[in-house]
Amino acid sequence: MTLGVTQLAYIAATSLFIFALHWMNTPATARQGVYAGAAATAVAVGVAWFQPGIVHHGLIVVAIAAGFAVGIPLSQVPLTAVPQRTALSHAFGGLAAGLVGTVEYYLWLLETPERLSPFRVGALIAEIILGYLTFTGSLMAAGKLQEVKWIPQRPVTYPLQNVINFLLLVIALILAAAIVSQPAAARGALLFPIIIVLALAFGILLIIPIGGADMPTVIAILNGYAGLSAVAMGFALDNKLLITAGALDGSSGLILAIIMCNAMNRSFTNVLFGAFGQVQQTKAGGEQKVYKSETPQGAAQVLEQANFVVVIPGYGMAVAQAQHKVRELYDQLKKRGINVKFAIHPVAGRMPGHMNVLLAEADIPYTDLVEMDEINADMPQCDVALVVGANDVVNPAARTDKSSPIYGMPIIDADKARLVFAIKRSKNPGFAGIDNELYFSDRTWMLFGDAKNVVGELVKQLAGESH
């Protein structure tokens, strides 16, 4: 394949990638985006394969077949496991970039050292540092999300943690500088593996102090790193397709990470180095507050009288597998002409947008899934807010209590509804270990029990009465 054809094909693939992301701006065209992306990738694979330099085909066929064999089952995981799958695929992406960079470096150093310019080597080193740290970091993130036993869920912290991490990075950069200053020198062959080990270690150390509540941000950041490692590979190989595709991925990671940080009122540095989610000491000596609880029967009667119901789901809903019961409840209320909306907090779930996918799977029309900012304007008109498995995202302490760790985080204004029903498994505090004042408000009634059972009871009550 000639250079011109190759470049034209790569330009076509780049355009398709941009269209793919553009079409994601609405669910109506989003699937087109997937086809465009898949077509672009197919073009890229085809072009790369038909280059004149490619003389061995056996291994390529085997590796591609193996990729299909593993990739197809990985695409069938339950939607609650999508965050782990995503983290795992960031790990694969990082590994691929790291390995390709490593091979390129040794090939050039040992076979064609004249091709090693300082710029190329610098790009290669950036590629492998980003690639390998994404690899181990994402594996750790996937392990935490999957709740693998030997990976601690709680943030692991030790003295001088950030200093040690920083030192590792500095050592790696000094070694990198030593290689770049004399790209063809033999010492590179010895220093390079040390950089690899440092990057691998850095990835692990970066993630262990980060708690479960911050996983949505971390996944987004790792997404960005995987993209940047592809960019660096593009610089090293002088391949513009790699640079553009990687830049698109990098900007996606950046934007999602910013959205997640804003949604928690935290900064990047705070997420990465702050070790949020440590056990919060509950303030001692506070007066014993009491919950008011309600029965499903009573709650069903109130719901039936409402005009406007807002359901506020949290990850607890998905853990209890309650989303299909919630949809039945939605149907029952809709049947009575009641306006039902779902209020989606950006960090509800374990990755950006996770809650929307879980509700869409339960067959709830996406037109009734409303973002936090939009629904908050309507909350004062809301007759009943039904909180299902959410906690911190409806905690008014975020607005009022300066000493609260979630102070300043934007929340869904459940407390502004005329009445609140909150389904809660037990009387313990939530994920972040913080007490929730909403539950003690005079307008709030608690429905204690497993979310699936409680919502099921509500549905039964409503269905019984409708006949």
Added chain:
Amino acid sequence: MTTDFWAALYVFVLASFIGLGVIRRVSRLLHTPLMSLTNAISAIAVVGAIAVTGDDNPLRYRLVGAVALFASMTNIVSGFLITDRMLKMFKTERKPGGGERA
């Protein structure tokens, strides 16, 4: 610095601006599928992996390349499939009964 470098840097900066512009407009409903889609797109590293695996390099290099190719291919296949699977679930109306829209 070679001219290659500056051309590449231009491409990178411009592509990043396009990326920021396009992705900012992606529906918040679709952020999870967006991430699995960009995941599949960033598996474009497959291009480098194919070159390393298929060129006339010593076998040990090609074997490492094959591992990278396998990892990228897994991302491509699972990324596009799962994105499509999720997007299929986003519907405006329910088919049977209770079809009225707000």
